[in-house]
Amino acid sequence: xxxxxxxxxxxxxxxxxxxxxxxxxxxxxxxxxxxxxxxxxxxxxxxxxxxxxxxxxxxxxxxxxxxxxxxxxxxxxxxxxxxxxxxxxxxxxxxxxxxxxxxxxxxxxxxxxxxxxxxxxxxxxxxxxxxxxxxxxxxxxxxxxxxxxxxxxxxxxxxxxxxxxxxxxxxxxxxxxxxxxxxxxxxxxxxxxxxxxxxxxxxxxxxxxxxxxxxxxxxxxxxxxxxxxxxxxxxxxxxxxxxxxxxxxxxxxxxxxxxxxxxxxxxxxxxxxxxxxxxxxxxxxxxxxxxxxxxxxxxxxxxxxxxxxxxxxxxxxxxxxxxxxxxxxxxxxxxxxxxxxxxxxxxxxxxxxxxxxxxxxxxxxxxxxxxxxxxxxxxxxxxxxxxxxxxxxxxxxxxxxxxxxxxxxxxxxxxxxxxxx
RNA sequence: GGAGAGAUGGCUGAGUGGUCGAAAGCGGCGGUCUUGAAAACCGUUGUCCCUCCCGGGACCGGGGGUUCGAAUCCCUCUCUCUCCGCCA
Numbered sequence: 001x002x003x004x005x006x007x008x009x010x011x012x013x014x015x016x017x018x019x020x021x022x023x024x025x026x027x028x029x030x031x032x033x034x035x036x037x038x039x040x041x042x043x044x045x046x047x048x049x050x051x052x053x054x055x056x057x058x059x060x061x062x063x064x065x066x067x068x069x070x071x072x073x074x075x076x077x078x079x080x081x082x083x084x085x086x087x088x089x090x091x092x093x094x095x096x097x098x099x100x101x102x103x104x105x106x107x108x109x110x111x112x113x114x115x116x117x118x119x120x121x122x123x124x125x126x127x128x129x130x131x132x133x134x135x136x137x138x139x140x141x142x143x144x145x146x147x148x149x150x151x152x153x154x155x156x157x158x159x160x161x162x163x164x165x166x167x168x169x170x171x172x173x174x175x176x177x178x179x180x181x182x183x184x185x186x187x188x189x190x191x192x193x194x195x196x197x198x199x200x201x202x203x204x205x206x207x208x209x210x211x212x213x214x215x216x217x218x219x220x221x222x223x224x225x226x227x228x229x230x231x232x233x234x235x236x237x238x239x240x241x242x243x244x245x246x247x248x249x250x251x252x253x254x255x256x257x258x259x260x261x262x263x264x265x266x267x268x269x270x271x272x273x274x275x276x277x278x279x280x281x282x283x284x285x286x287x288x289x290x291x292x293x294x295x296x297x298x299x300x301x302x303x304x305x306x307x308x309x310x311x312x313x314x315x316x317x318x319x320x321x322x323x324x325x326x327x328x329x330x331x332x333x334x335x336x337x338x339x340x341x342x343x344x345x346x347x348x349x350x351x352x353x354x355x356x357x358x359x360x361x362x363x364x365x366x367x368x369x370x371x372x373x374x375x376x377x378x379x380x381x382x383x384x385x386x387x388x389x390x391x392x393x394x395x396x397x398x399x400x401x402x403x404x405x406x407x408x409x410x411x412x413x414x415x416x417x418x419x420x421x
Numbered sequence: 422g423g424a425g426a427g428a429u430g431g432c433u434g435a436g437u438g439g440u441c442g443a444a445a446g447c448g449g450c451g452g453u454c455u456u457g458a459a460a461a462c463c464g465u466u467g468u469c470c471c472u473c474c475c476g477g478g479a480c481c482g483g484g485g486g487u488u489c490g491a492a493u494c495c496c497u498c499u500c501u502c503u504c505c506g507c508c509a
C-alpha cells in the first residue's frame with residue numbers, strides 16, 4: 001500500500017510509476033475520494049463535539065431543559081449517524097482504491113514494457129559445450145525414471161508431475177542444501193502454513209490484483225500460497241517490532257501453488273512451469289532506510305548466487321525492467337540459470353525490494369529510537385526452487401553416456417550418491 | 422460434527438449506561454539512590470485522523486441498532502479458546 005500522504009503531495013510520481021509498470025489506475029478518483037472523506041470527517045468532528053457538550057449537560061439539567069435538549073439532540077445525532085455511514089463508505093472506497101495503486105519503481109530501474117527491457121548485468125560460468133547430442137530434462141527424466149509427467153496429469157491435471165527415485169531425492173537434497181546454506185548465514189529456518197487467510201494475500205500485495213493466480217479454498221475462505229513470502233511476511237502482521245530486533249532474516253521451506261492462469265500454451269513441455277513446486281525463500285524485514293535496504297537486497301542476491309555457484313550452474317543476473325515488476329516491487333533482479341534444453345537462460349530466482357509497501361498493508365511496524373512507530377522495509381528472494389533448478393542441474397550435468405553427475409554440493413544430501421544412471 | 426466461553430492499550434487484566442481513552446500489574450522510558458549494576462522509590466508511557474498553530478475528533482474485534490449519551494444493552498458477522506466426538 002502506498003502512503004496516502006505522499007500520494008496527496010505528489011500524485012504525479014505515482015501516476016508515472018503506475019504507467020512505467022503498465023498498470024492502469026485512477027489516481028484522481030482516489031484523491032477525490034480522500035478529499036470527500038476528509039471533508040466529511042471534519043464536519044462530523046465538529047458536530048460530535050457539539051453533541052458531546054450538550055449531552056453532558058443533560059445529566060444535571062432540570063426536567064424542562066432536559067426535554068428541550070432531548071428533542072434537539074435526537075435529530076442532531078441522527079444526522080451525524082447518517083453522515084458517519086457515508087464516511088465509512090468513503091473510507092472503504094478509499095482503501096479499495098489505495099490497494100490498487102502500485103508502488104513506484106526506484107528511479108534507476110530500467111523502463112521497459114516486457115522482458116526485452118530487462119538488462120543483463122553479469123554472467124557466471126560458461127554454458128557447457130557438449131560433444132554429443134544433449135538430452136533435455138524430459139528425456140533424461142524418462143531415461144532414469146526420475147519423474148512421471150503423464151501420470152501426474154492423469155492424477156492432478158495439466159502441469160502436474162510426480163518426482164521419483166533420484167528425482168525425488170534430488171529435490172530434497174537441493175532444499176536441504178539451500179536451507180543449510182542460509183542457516184549458516186544467520187537466517188532463521190521456517191516451515192510455514194501454505195494455506196493462509198485472505199488478509200495475508202492482501203498484506204503481501206498479491207491481492208486484490210492477482211487473485212486469479214492463487215488457488216482458493218472457497219469453503220473456508222482460505223488460499224494456497226504461491227510463495228512462502230506470504231506466510232513469512234504475515235508472521236509479524238499487526239505487530240510492532242523493536243528497532244533492535246531488526247533486521248529479521250528468515251528462510252522458509254514450503255510447497256508453493258500457482259494456477260498459472262493466462263499462461264495456457266506457454267512452457268508446456270516438461271517441468272518448467274508447474275502448478276506445485278518446492279521452494280526455499282528468503283525474507284528480510286529491515287529498518288526504513290533505503291541504503292540498508294539496498295545492502296540487504298545485494299545480500300539476498302549474493303546468497304542466491306552463491307547457492308547456484310555451489311551447484312556449478314552457469315547463470316546470469318538481470319535487472320528487471322519496470323514493465324515486468326509486480327504491484328509492490330520497487331527493485332528487482334532475476335537470476336536465470338542456463339538450461340541446455342531451452343538453449344537459453346531460464347528464470348530460477350527472483351529478488352525484490354518493496355520499501356514499506358508490504359508492511360503498510362500488513363500493519364507491520366517497528367518502534368523507532370525516537371519512540372515513533374514506523375513501517376519497516378521488506379525484501380525477498382528465492383534461495384532454491386524445484387523443479388526449475390532440477391532442470392538446470394540435469395541438463396547441465398549430463399554425461400555422454402546419458403548419466404548425470406550429481407553436483408558435489410548435493411552429494412552429502414544424496415547419501416553419497418555421485419551419479420544418476 | 423456436538424456443547425459452551427470469550428474478544429479491552431506492547432502484554433496480563435479490571436470495568437454492565439454519563440465523571441472511561443479506560444483501574445491495576447508487568448514491560449518500556451526518565452530520574453533518585455549506587456563506584457557500577459540489581460533492588461527499592463518517584464515520575465512518565467496506547468493507536469490513528471484533521472490542523473501552520475491553538476486545538477478537535479475517532480478507536481475497548483468488524484458492522485448495524487437502542488439512547489440525549491454505549492467499552493457497558495440488543496442484533497449480526499468475523500476471530501479465538503475450552504470440553505466431547507471423529508481423525509492424521
